[in-house]
Amino acid sequence: MAAGSTRRKRKLGRYMKALRQRRQPTLIPERVAELARCARPTVTRMEAGTVLPRIHLFSSLLGVYGVTEEERAEALRLWEHASSDTTTIEHADHFTPKYQAFRRDEADAVRERTMDPVAIPGLLQTAAYASAVADGAALFNKQRPDGWELRAAVERQARQQLLRAPGSLELHALIDEAVIRRVVGGRAVMAEQLRYLLSAGSRENVTIQLVPFGAGAYGAMSGPVILLGFEDPEDQDLVYLEHAAGGESLEDEEDVAAFSDTFDQVSRDVALPPTHSAVLIGNVLSALEGR
Numbered sequence: 001m002a003a004g005s006t007r008r009k010r011k012l013g014r015y016m017k018a019l020r021q022r023r024q025p026t027l028i029p030e031r032v033a034e035l036a037r038c039a040r041p042t043v044t045r046m047e048a049g050t051v052l053p054r055i056h057l058f059s060s061l062l063g064v065y066g067v068t069e070e071e072r073a074e075a076l077r078l079w080e081h082a083s084s085d086t087t088t089i090e091h092a093d094h095f096t097p098k099y100q101a102f103r104r105d106e107a108d109a110v111r112e113r114t115m116d117p118v119a120i121p122g123l124l125q126t127a128a129y130a131s132a133v134a135d136g137a138a139l140f141n142k143q144r145p146d147g148w149e150l151r152a153a154v155e156r157q158a159r160q161q162l163l164r165a166p167g168s169l170e171l172h173a174l175i176d177e178a179v180i181r182r183v184v185g186g187r188a189v190m191a192e193q194l195r196y197l198l199s200a201g202s203r204e205n206v207t208i209q210l211v212p213f214g215a216g217a218y219g220a221m222s223g224p225v226i227l228l229g230f231e232d233p234e235d236q237d238l239v240y241l242e243h244a245a246g247g248e249s250l251e252d253e254e255d256v257a258a259f260s261d262t263f264d265q266v267s268r269d270v271a272l273p274p275t276h277s278a279v280l281i282g283n284v285l286s287a288l289e290g291r
Contacts, residue, residue, distance in 0.1 A: 007108050008082035010049030017047040023065050035064045102240045109228040111170040116224045121173045129193040130156040132185030172207040194285040209271035218270045219262045
């Protein structure tokens with residue numbers, strides 16, 4: 001079986017299942033497997049998006065389905081898209097498989113919403129800030145190679161290309177006021193980080209809101225939360241929970257809905273508007289720089 005993006009494989013699987021049922025409604029997976037000379041689980045797993053057949057078997061399946069030339073062309077386009085993984089993860093060997101899977105999902109997303117009570121969101125971190133955060137988690141990095149802090153900073157910078165690429169990712173970040181007041185890496189590093197936040201917040205595809213101290217308790221305060229949304233309406237949003245030892249993706253519909261509703265409620269009723277947030281960031285920056 002070929003490798004590739006899980007989300008793209010699911011999209012291909014849905015298309016192939018629709019082809020099978022539309023072209024030959026009575027054609028069941030068992031019969032497809034018999035005609036294509038493959039195992040039945042290969043057909044069902046392909047349609048579920050968990051495996052991607054090699055191109056020769058895939059072509060045989062299209063023949064069994066009796067597709068039109070137009071349908072064949074679309075199916076092959078989806079297969080090529082699913083089999084290619086253009087997501088570059090710097091120093092990938094030093095990151096957990098779950099984080100690597102998240103990064104591939106993030107590369108496929110069209111919008112990202114984050115709630116961060118403890119640190120600047122990864123997509124908005126400067127290299128120096130990211131390095132300081134990695135250095136602060138030294139007890140969790142005992143198995144990391146020398147120079148891990150620099151590697152973490154480089155990976156963060158590569159990830160941020162998503163905000164600058166054609167058809168850029170839309171980012172909406174909710175950041176706790178405590179995050180911009182915590183001097184990570186020293187005054188110079190933190191001042192640079194705050195200047196970068198102000199610059200990033202001026203982009204059309206980036207929205208930054210601060211949750212002020214006066215808000216009290218709100219939403220999910222246990223750690224960073226990332227919600228990814230996708231272009232295909234059949235691809236439901238997913239949640240990624242970050243923590244020092246790695247991270248965890250959630251796709252359960254009720255869990256995703258709860259986090260999504262929480263984000264919307266905090267953004268609407270608790271966080272400062274983007275313009276007021278920029279003013280507060282500027283005030284904290286001025287204090288850091290002694291102005």
